[in-house]
Amino acid sequence: MTDRRRIALTVNGLQRDGEVEGRLLLADFLRHHLGLTGTHLGCEHGVCGACTVLVDGQATRSCLMLAVQANGRSITTVEGLAPDGEASHPLQAAFHERHGLQCGFCTPGFLMTLVEFLEENPEPDEAAVREALSGNLCRCTGYQGIVDAALQASASLRETSGQ
């Protein structure tokens, strides 16, 4: 079965293209075809949330979407949060400061989930943050540092946008 298709999409603001098999996952296209290995694959069946990216601004499991379905769409991965040479995104800075990561495997998924969440909910309480993060698994820090980081980031993002 060799039906391959050409796809063209925007990834982190850059126009990218490729020729892919129908069955290729978006996550594998990002990692293996584009070399964007910041997007991690944990469970590959939509449970762990590590592969979460933004598709047209919406948090999406990239292991549950085919690369061909991303044709014409705009994707943001963790690499797009703070392009080379730029300061860390406020969320990344907060994760660093509040011990929101240890091994870092789950971190890209948490960050991309929170980018969408904080955009829609600029002033969340702790319960809302915990619910928003219920679809992401972390196996080393526990969640307290991550929740603290999300709350700290929401405060600093509000300050920045208020200026």
Next chain:
Amino acid sequence: MKPPPFHYHDPQDLDGALDLLARLENAKVLAGGQSLMPMLNMRFALPDHVIDINAIESLAFVRESGSRLEIGAMTRQHDLERSAPLRRLCPLMVEALGQVGHRATRNRGTLGGSLCHLDPAAELPVVAAALDATIQVKSKQGGRSIAMADFPAFYMTPAIEPEELVTAIEFEPWPAGHGHAFIEFARRHGDFAIVAAAAMLELSPEGTISRASVTLGGVGTAPLRCHGIEEQLLGQHGSAALFREAAEANRGIDAMDDVHASTLYRQHLAAELTGRALATAFERAQERVPA
């Protein structure tokens, strides 16, 4: 953990999709992909053809037509959560949607996809059963409607033919001021429910219960309407004691036994959650808050 090889098709309109369904053997329809994609990744599903219907924009809508509400099969769960007519006319579905998976899966997941996947513990089939919804299906030969009560054929299998596609569901919303509640018990927020209970109550001007709908998810292979409890409640004045007593009938239901929970535990949850859902629905009906 990668999908098996298949031929990928992405019809741009409904006729194109129906044509492919009529023509292709061993084809699977790809809606939001939040259930089919895991099944492909784990190779539980081995289709020769995948028909991706995401490009068919005419299948995503929420429409009021007369006294009925019609929802396109490809309407994303997250769009439904935010739909003004749905929030006004069917708060039960909105409350259930908040418990369907997680935000990232609701961004892609669709109403029709959830109904066709028909997981015994999924929330949306329970809501469709609670509302006596009608499922609209189409094929090249034409269309037909299936009552939700007849939609599940057996475990995770809807009663539709291989060449048929679910295009929409429709139902008559309950009058404003009815009370509703969707309560589930899951190990983590967003997991499939071990047991879920949906209740809707309408009160007469005298304050007695004039209409009741009680449905369980997660106990059997398909959503279970509790008609006995519904009948028992009619004409009664709602009270904590009444709901507790009525819900006790669910302690004797035929419930699944699996790795997640024993039959006994499910029966306990069924009774407990039914009582809670009825009490909450009654409270909301009294407040007339169509939350």
